[in-house]
Amino acid sequence: MGKQEERNQQKIEKKKPRFLCLHGFRTNGQIMKTQIEKWPPSVLEKLDLVFVDAPFPANGKSDVEGIFDPPYYEWFQFNKEFTEYTNFDECLAYIEDYMVEHGPFDGLLGFSQGAILSAALPGLQAEGVTLTKVPKINFLVIIGGAKLKEPSLAEKAYSCPIRCPSLHFLGETDFLKPYGTELLESFVDPVVIHHPKGHTVPRLDDKGLPTMLDFVERIQKAGLYSRTGFRRWCSGSGEVRGMASRPVSSVESLESSDSITYLSQREAAEIDETLMGPLCFSVDQLMELAGLSVATAIAEVYRSSEYNRVLAICGPGNNGGDGLVAARHLYHFGYKPVVCYPKRTPKPLYDGLVIQLESLSVPFLLAEDLPMDISNDFDILVDAMFGFSFHGTPRPPFDDLIQRLVSLQKRDHMRQKPPVVISIDIPSGWHVEEGDINGDGIKPDMLVSLTAPKLCAKRFCGPHHFLGGRFVPPSIVEKFNLKLPPYPSTSMCVRIGKPPQVDISALRENYISPELREDQVEADPLAQFEKWFADAVAACLKEPNAMALSTADKSGKPSSRIVLLKGVDKDGFVWYTNYESQKAREISENPRASLLFYWGGLNRQVRVEGLVEKVSEEESEQYFHSRPRGSQIGAIVSKQSTVIPGRNILHLEYKELEAKFSDRSLIPKPKHWGGYRLKPEHFEFWQGQQSRLHDRIRYSPEVTDGKRVWKIDRLAP
Ligand SMILES: NC(=O)C1=CN([C@@H]2O[C@H](COP(=O)(O)OP(=O)(O)OC[C@H]3O[C@@H](n4cnc5c(N)ncnc54)[C@H](OP(=O)(O)O)[C@@H]3O)[C@@H](O)[C@H]2O)[C@H](O)CC1
Numbered sequence: 001m002g003k004q005e006e007r008n009q010q011k012i013e014k015k016k017p018r019f020l021c022l023h024g025f026r027t028n029g030q031i032m033k034t035q036i037e038k039w040p041p042s043v044l045e046k047l048d049l050v051f052v053d054a055p056f057p058a059n060g061k062s063d064v065e066g067i068f069d070p071p072y073y074e075w076f077q078f079n080k081e082f083t084e085y086t087n088f089d090e091c092l093a094y095i096e097d098y099m100v101e102h103g104p105f106d107g108l109l110g111f112s113q114g115a116i117l118s119a120a121l122p123g124l125q126a127e128g129v130t131l132t133k134v135p136k137i138n139f140l141v142i143i144g145g146a147k148l149k150e151p152s153l154a155e156k157a158y159s160c161p162i163r164c165p166s167l168h169f170l171g172e173t174d175f176l177k178p179y180g181t182e183l184l185e186s187f188v189d190p191v192v193i194h195h196p197k198g199h200t201v202p203r204l205d206d207k208g209l210p211t212m213l214d215f216v217e218r219i220q221k222a223g224l225y226s227r228t229g230f231r232r233w234c235s236g237s238g239e240v241r242g243m244a245s246r247p248v249s250s251v252e253s254l255e256s257s258d259s260i261t262y263l264s265q266r267e268a269a270e271i272d273e274t275l276m277g278p279l280c281f282s283v284d285q286l287m288e289l290a291g292l293s294v295a296t297a298i299a300e301v302y303r304s305s306e307y308n309r310v311l312a313i314c315g316p317g318n319n320g321g322d323g324l325v326a327a328r329h330l331y332h333f334g335y336k337p338v339v340c341y342p343k344r345t346p347k348p349l350y351d352g353l354v355i356q357l358e359s360l361s362v363p364f365l366l367a368e369d370l371p372m373d374i375s376n377d378f379d380i381l382v383d384a385m386f387g388f389s390f391h392g393t394p395r396p397p398f399d400d401l402i403q404r405l406v407s408l409q410k411r412d413h414m415r416q417k418p419p420v421v422i423s424i425d426i427p428s429g430w431h432v433e434e435g436d437i438n439g440d441g442i443k444p445d446m447l448v449s450l451t452a453p454k455l456c457a458k459r460f461c462g463p464h465h466f467l468g469g470r471f472v473p474p475s476i477v478e479k480f481n482l483k484l485p486p487y488p489s490t491s492m493c494v495r496i497g498k499p500p501q502v503d504i505s506a507l508r509e510n511y512i513s514p515e516l517r518e519d520q521v522e523a524d525p526l527a528q529f530e531k532w533f534a535d536a537v538a539a540c541l542k543e544p545n546a547m548a549l550s551t552a553d554k555s556g557k558p559s560s561r562i563v564l565l566k567g568v569d570k571d572g573f574v575w576y577t578n579y580e581s582q583k584a585r586e587i588s589e590n591p592r593a594s595l596l597f598y599w600g601g602l603n604r605q606v607r608v609e610g611l612v613e614k615v616s617e618e619e620s621e622q623y624f625h626s627r628p629r630g631s632q633i634g635a636i637v638s639k640q641s642t643v644i645p646g647r648n649i650l651h652l653e654y655k656e657l658e659a660k661f662s663d664r665s666l667i668p669k670p671k672h673w674g675g676y677r678l679k680p681e682h683f684e685f686w687q688g689q690q691s692r693l694h695d696r697i698r699y700s701p702e703v704t705d706g707k708r709v710w711k712i713d714r715l716a717p
């Protein structure tokens with residue numbers, strides 16, 4: 001190392017992490033400073049601490065009256081249960097303004113109400129609730145802290161594990177200790193100093209001081225090695241909960257979850273080489289499957305009826321190729337893709353992908369021709385700029401394109417919903433292993449990891465994380481010791497993050513369906529039913545013959561369950577079951593029943609109501625013997641609706657009967673098993689339409705000129 005380099009090194013090593021210090025309720029910055037100054041110089045000289053007064057003058061008596069001089073301030077006000085706050089938004093704005101003006105700050109140090117705020121701010125920042133104009137909070141010191149209790153804020157603050165290094169002081173006799181302990185669960189690897197005092201800023205004793213010094217040293221190092229800081233952080237010693245002190249290998253999980261492997265950049269490239277070397281996959285093949293996975297993941301979450309206009313921004317490498325393929329599949333799925341592909345790679349593979357898109361009349365836009373405000377023109381932005389070979393910082397024109405995505409997400413979208421950002425494999429601009437190091441990168445709504453997630457995916461905090469690239473053969477799984485989730489059924493993608501929490505009351509679909517007109521429906525409701533049933537089959541809906549059967553006992557108490565329609569004709573709707581089940585008992589007491597078919601994919605439902613009777617014994621016999629032998633045995637084993645001691649008993653009986661009938665002899669239909677037929681008296685065909693103006697067409701029987709006919713009425717939705 002040369003002299004100048006050595007000097008620079010020393011300079012950096014001396015750089016002190018800068019903390020904004022937030023004082024307790026109804027005290028002030030100077031009081032907190034006085035308390036903190038009880039700490040030894042060996043700690044204080046290593047930190048740059050800035051103390052600020054809270055925005056609101058104390059609205060009542062302060063606990064420190066007579067001990068410290070006024071004025072006293074508070075950050076926000078709250079109700080008795082601490083579940084409702086006043087002036088919280090103003091408080092956040094005040095802190096953000098202060099940080100903009102006096103920053104940058106590396107971390108927050110808080111006591112009591114200031115600690116509650118400090119601990120919540122990284123989560124609120126990650127969710128874009130506040131501190132969007134300042135760099136990411138990298139470190140926390142929490143003294144006598146707790147969680148926010150206001151439910152909607154709490155959900156945002158703690159729903160993702162908080163990863164920034166944090167030091168927590170827990171006082172033995174502090175009334176907040178249980179809450180401070182609970183807060184630890186929201187943090188990944190919090191460091192804890194236990195002290196014997198109550199709700200106060202404690203002195204640092206023989207046990208606390210080394211932990212504190214160790215923490216300070218490590219955050220200094222993290223500052224020094226800012227691009228790799230987190231990894232170094234995790235490899236040291238100290239009182240670190242959860243993860244024992246150990247070096248972290250590239251494929252080892254930094255998260256508690258050990259159910260999936262995260263790949264380093266090198267491993268991702270090695271897997272790629274193995275696929276395309278000894279395993280003889282071509283890049284075209286893998287790209288096709290990767291792009292298809294991305295398109296199916298998008299279609300799973302963002303329906304084309306609502307999110308139709310797609311902009312795919314494609315980079316020069318294979319990640320860009322995945323974007324081109326995904327755009328083509330999205331076109332075929334009914335979306336309207338537009339492609340921005342500013343640095344075309346002159347290779348036959350990419351040329352072909354471009355020609356294929358052009359043949360579908362998919363427009364290509366130059367980066368400079370993109371509209372100023374892309375939020376107005378697109379519903380989905382596919383980030384296919386860089387994948388696992390990204391290194392350094394983005395070069396033009398991608399630096400600008402990435403910035404557009406970032407600023408778009410920061411903007412306040414008061415009037416319309418902003419487009420969603422979907423990153424393929426890596427959020428472009430993120431370090432492949434360390435993630436969004438400075439906290440000012442893209443924050444995708446969806447990440448589709450390919451083959452296996454890369455290490456940076458651990459920092460992904462958006463609502464939808466999927467895995468795609470269902471082409472990994474067992475030999476690669478073994479060679480690289482991969483843990484991957486199973487893909488469902490024939491799907492090209494699988495969700496790997498926890499599904500987003502939904503507000504049930506906000507779930508609503510704006511149905512778009514063809515018109516259902518009373519003058520165009522079939523005169524016979526059975527013919528209308530058959531027509532719609534054929535549509536449901538053609539649309540590949542799962543179990544279109546599933547219907548909710550509602551029955552009621554003699555007192556009128558109703559019950560419903562799903563059964564499968566096994567036949568329909570002019571005589572009625574047939575299903576089979578156990579004649580000793582609850583529904584059978586209810587039907588014997590009250591033969592009135594209702595069937596409901598719901599074909600969600602077509603925005604349709606059909607109600608059929610009428611009287612139920614048993615089908616003939618021959619019909620039941622015939623159907624019973626047409627079933628798979630396993631189902632026949634199952635029907636004998638199950639004493640439907642009776643209480644049983646466990647699942648095991650079913651298996652035991654099943655095995656016994658399986659052995660008994662292993663000679664393929666006829667399995668006799670049990671007496672208690674057979675069919676029912678509902679003879680329809682009323683039908684109603686429902687079709688969802690925009691703005692809740694649904695179609696409802698009812699068929700009811702009437703007698704005209706001595707003839708029984710079906711009367712057709714439209715009902716109000
Ligand atoms: N096996 C799999 O998992 C498959 C993955 N696929 C996808 O492929 C990418 C990886 O593709 P690769 O071509 O290796 O790399 P990238 O797409 O990340 O891009 C490399 C190009 O980007 C340039 N680059 C790199 N850094 C920068 C930068 N800072 N600024 C501008 N440009 C940059 C780089 O140029 P260099 O001159 O720097 O080398 C390349 O031109 C993977 O992530 C998946 O998405 C396959 O499609 C399927 C199999």
Ligand SMILES: [K+]
Binds near residue numbers: 319385386387427
């Ligand atoms: K990307």
